[in-house]
Structure formats: C-alpha cells, structure tokens
Amino acid sequence: MDSGPSDETLLAAVAERDMSAFRTLYERHAGWLAIRLTRRCNDRDLVADAIQDTFVAVWQRPRGFRGDGDIAAWLWGIAIRRLVSRLRTRRGVAAVFEHPGAAPAAEDQVLLSVEYGDIGQALARLSPEMRAVIQAVVLDGLSAREAAQLLDVPVSSVKTRLYRAKAHLRAALAEGPS
Amino acid sequence: MTGWHLDDDTLRRYVEQTDSLAEGASAEQHLLSCEPCRARVNAAVGVIDLAAVWDRTRDAIEVPRPSVLERLLHGAGLPAYEARLVAVASAFRGVWLTGVAAVLAFAALAAAVGHARGLWLFLAVAPVVPCLVVASSYDPRLDPALEPELVTPYPALRLILLRTIAVLALALPAVLLFGLVVPGETAFAWLLPAVGFVAVVLAASTWVSPLRAAIAVSCAWLAVVWLLAARSGSPEAVLQARAQAGFLVLAAASFVIFLLRWRRLAQLRPWR
Numbered sequence: 001m002d003s004g005p006s007d008e009t010l011l012a013a014v015a016e017r018d019m020s021a022f023r024t025l026y027e028r029h030a031g032w033l034a035i036r037l038t039r040r041c042n043d044r045d046l047v048a049d050a051i052q053d054t055f056v057a058v059w060q061r062p063r064g065f066r067g068d069g070d071i072a073a074w075l076w077g078i079a080i081r082r083l084v085s086r087l088r089t090r091r092g093v094a095a096v097f098e099h100p101g102a103a104p105a106a107e108d109q110v111l112l113s114v115e116y117g118d119i120g121q122a123l124a125r126l127s128p129e130m131r132a133v134i135q136a137v138v139l140d141g142l143s144a145r146e147a148a149q150l151l152d153v154p155v156s157s158v159k160t161r162l163y164r165a166k167a168h169l170r171a172a173l174a175e176g177p178s
Numbered sequence: 179m180t181g182w183h184l185d186d187d188t189l190r191r192y193v194e195q196t197d198s199l200a201e202g203a204s205a206e207q208h209l210l211s212c213e214p215c216r217a218r219v220n221a222a223v224g225v226i227d228l229a230a231v232w233d234r235t236r237d238a239i240e241v242p243r244p245s246v247l248e249r250l251l252h253g254a255g256l257p258a259y260e261a262r263l264v265a266v267a268s269a270f271r272g273v274w275l276t277g278v279a280a281v282l283a284f285a286a287l288a289a290a291v292g293h294a295r296g297l298w299l300f301l302a303v304a305p306v307v308p309c310l311v312v313a314s315s316y317d318p319r320l321d322p323a324l325e326p327e328l329v330t331p332y333p334a335l336r337l338i339l340l341r342t343i344a345v346l347a348l349a350l351p352a353v354l355l356f357g358l359v360v361p362g363e364t365a366f367a368w369l370l371p372a373v374g375f376v377a378v379v380l381a382a383s384t385w386v387s388p389l390r391a392a393i394a395v396s397c398a399w400l401a402v403v404w405l406l407a408a409r410s411g412s413p414e415a416v417l418q419a420r421a422q423a424g425f426l427v428l429a430a431a432s433f434v435i436f437l438l439r440w441r442r443l444a445q446l447r448p449w450r
Contacts, residue, residue, distance in 0.1 A: 007213075023232070024187065026232055026235070027220070028213075028216070028217070030220075030228050030232070031214070031216075031219060031220030031221075031222075031223040031228060032209055032216045032219040032220055032223075034223055034225070034226045034228060034231075035192070035193055035219055035222070035223055035225075036209075037224070038195075038225055039195055039202065041285070044225055044226055047226060048226050048227070048230070048231045051228075051231050051235075051236060052231050052235045055235045056238045056239055058233055059235075059239045060239070070210055070211050072209070072211070072213075072216065073210045073211075076210065076265070084226070107426050120198060120200035120201070123199045123200045124198050124199070126199075131199050134199070135199060135203070135386045139203045139206070143353070168228060172285075
C-alpha cells in the first residue's frame with residue numbers, strides 16, 4: 001500500500017541527519033510500538049517516555065541496525081529495553097499482568113483452535129503472573145534480568161515462574177485438548 | 179508477505195487489549211514483518227499523544243550535547259540546569275581562558291627568568307586575575323545569556339556564588355601551577371590578596387557593574403605594587419604577616435557587605 005521509500009532507505013537517510021526521513025520513520029513506527037508497549041505497561045506517560053527514548057536512540061545511533069531482519073523488530077528491541085530502563089527509575093508502576101479479556105470468548109476459542117491449536121488454550125489457563133513471564137521472556141526475548149525489571153519481581157521469581165509455566169504447558173499439551 | 183493479514187476483529191481486539199495472549203503474540207509476530215498491518219495499527223492509536231511525543235523527541239535531539247565542563251559540574255552533583263547556567267559564563271569560553279593563561283604564563287616566566295622586576299610583575303598580575311575572571315563571569319555586558327537568565331525566578335545570589343566558586347576552582351589551580359615556576363615564597367603570597375579582591379568585587383558589584391569594580395580594584399592594586407616597588411625595591415613587603423592579615427580582614431569585611439547587600443546586585447538592572 002505505502003509506496004514510499006523502504007525503512008532501510010529511511011534509516012540510511014537518518015544516518016545522514018535527514019530530519020524528514022526521521023519524521024517518516026517515526027510516523028511509520030511510533031504508533032504500533034506505543035500500542036505494543038501499552039500491552040506491557042499500563043502507565044501511558046512511561047510508554048510515551050519510552051517511545052521518545054527509542055527514537056532519540058535511533059537518531060543518535062542509526063547504524064546500530066546491522067541489516068539483519070526487519071527494522072521493525074530492531075526498533076521493538078530498543079523500545080522494550082527503553083521501557084525496562086524507564087521502569088527501573090520509577091518503581092511502583094504496575095506492568096500489565098492481565099488483559100481485560102483474558103478468558104477468550106467462544107468465537108475466539110474457535111479461532112484459537114484453528115490458528116494455534118491447543119497451545120492457545122494451554123496459555124489461557126496459565127496464571128497471569130506466568131503469562132507475563134512467558135510474554136516477557138519467550139515472546140519479547142528479554143533476559144531474565146530485564147524481565148524481572150519489567151515485571152518488578154526478583155530475578156529468581158522470573159526463573160521459577162518460567163520453569164513452572166513451561167512445565168504447565170508441557171503437561172497441558174501432552175494431555176491433549178480438554 | 180504471504181497475503182495473510184490480521185482481520186479487522188483481531189486487529190481491534192489487539193488494539194483494545196481484549197485478546198488472549200496467544201492471539202496477541204501471533205498478531206505481534208505478524209506485525210513485525212507486515213508493514214500494511216502496522217499502518218492499520220498506527221491508525222488506531224488513541225491512547226498516546228504521538229504528536230506531543232514527536233515534539234519532545236525532536237527537542238531532545240536538537241538540544242546540543244552538554245559541554246565537558248557542564249558534564250563535569252553535573253557529575254559533581256549540580257542539577258543539569260544549574261550546570262548549564264554556570265557553564266555558559268563567558269569566563270569559561272576558550273578565548274578567555276587562553277588569554278588569562280597567556281598573561282599568567284608571561285608573568286611567571288618573567289619571574290622565573292630572574293630579576294626582581296619579573297617577580298614584581300607576577301605579584302602585580304596574579305592576585306587580580308581571579309577577580310577579573312569572576313567579574314567577567316557575571317557581568318551582563320559580557321554575558322548576553324545573563325539577562326534572560328535573570329528574568330527567570332532564579333536566585334541571582336546562588337547563580338553568582340556558584341559561578342564564582344566554579345571560576346575560582348578553575349582559575350586558582352592555574353595560577354598556582356604557574357606560581358610553582360616562581361622562586362621563593364612570592365609564589366603563594368598572592369593567594370590572600372586574590373581572595374580579598376574577589377570579595378571586594380562581589381561587594382562592589384552591589385553598587386557598580388562587576389567589571390568596573392574589578393578594573394578599579396586591579397588599577398588600585400597595580401598602583402600599590404608600583405609604589406612599593408619604587409620605594410623599597412623588594413617584594414617582601416607584601417609577604418609580611420601584617421599585610422597578609424590585612425588582606426584577610428579585607429576579604430571577610432567585603433564578603434559580609436556582599437551578603438548584606440546582595441539584593442541590590444548592580445547587574446540585576448541592565449547596565450548600558
């Protein structure tokens with residue numbers, strides 16, 4: 001749909017201090033990054049700060065992108081870590097544990113079984129704490145330390161929760177659909 | 179990529195956070211590699227004022243990086259905005275420092291090379307350098323940044339004292355270093371006079387502009403040194419304990435006057 005220059009072209013222009021390319025890059029990515037970050041942290045000001053930090057970091061080190069994979073994935077890696085470091089300086093901000101609609105509606109169940117098979121149901125049965133750990137470590141690729149900072153729990157809890165969550169999933173999948 | 183895209187319902191649930199973890203994770207994985215779907219998510223952002231974040235981001239990258247001195251002051255415990263206020267003092271601009279260093283080097287060299295006249299020169303120059311530098315650090319005519327600074331509700335006393343301390347921390351070691359080249363006790367005889375003159379300039383700047391005060395003090399000192407040199411021909415006079423005590427009293431008295439009168443700091447009114 002968008003016939004503009006590719007992200008790679010834009011990033012190269014940003015490295016040449018091109019402000020309008022930077023603006024385009026921001027407009028393409030700030031939105032979905034903000035949405036994805038608000039799913040990790042319910043403090044909007046903090047998410048806004050993390051977005052700002054992310055793009056300041058991109059402006060300062062546009063050559064940090066090594067050219068492997070999607071620029072979107074690279075940006076997400078920066079953004080989630082900026083959020084973690086913002087959280088580090090502001091204790092007491094709750095990370096999002098539970099999605100409002102965590103229990104899937106009937107049509108979602110159908111969708112899940114079609115698209116994800118049993119894993120979706122198995123995940124849905126995990127406690128919110130365990131889901132949060134799975135999300136941070138497995139899906140977002142954070143280290144146990146970063147996940148601990150994001151979720152504001154000790155590193156040891158992240159490790160035990162992750163271990164237990166994997167055990168639950170394994171058991172649930174071995175058991176088959178209920 | 180594959181022709182598969184998030185359907186509208188999934189997208190809406192993702193944005194509203196009413197989906198399950200598995201569905202959300204799947205959506206996120208897809209979004210990383212699908213620009214059209216990202217654009218659809220972008221269009222649905224309502225929770226965060228991205229235009230405001232953009233303004234802040236642009237401001238953040240357009241602010242010049244703090245100077246070395248500023249970072250040093252910040253590291254020493256000053257808040258960032260105070261570090262900037264102190265560091266913009268004109269005395270810290272390279273030209274000033276070079277000029278001061280050159281004068282001192284010249285005087286120290288003259289003293290080291292030998293005869294009494296060189297020693298006199300050092301004694302005449304070294305004590306007035308700190309007060310000249312301090313005065314230039316807050317004279318509004320030399321510092322165009324000062325006027326806007328002073329219309330802000332920032333305590334002028336604090337600014338001037340901070341700058342004075344920072345300037346002295348820079349100027350004193352430099353003068354001391356040059357003093358090492360100078361033979362004998364003369365190398366340190368200037369310290370108390372220097373402190374006294376700085377205090378006098380601070381006090382006098384509650385009546386006249388700081389630079390004028392510093393120039394007056396310097397001229398007076400030069401006259402005294404010249405008279406002494408003409409009469410006794412020996413720099414020892416300044417070294418006498420009585421003279422040194424006099425400088426101490428001068429410093430203390432001036433500082434008290436300054437603290438009593440700082441609200442009338444001449445530089446609070448623009449000098450034209």
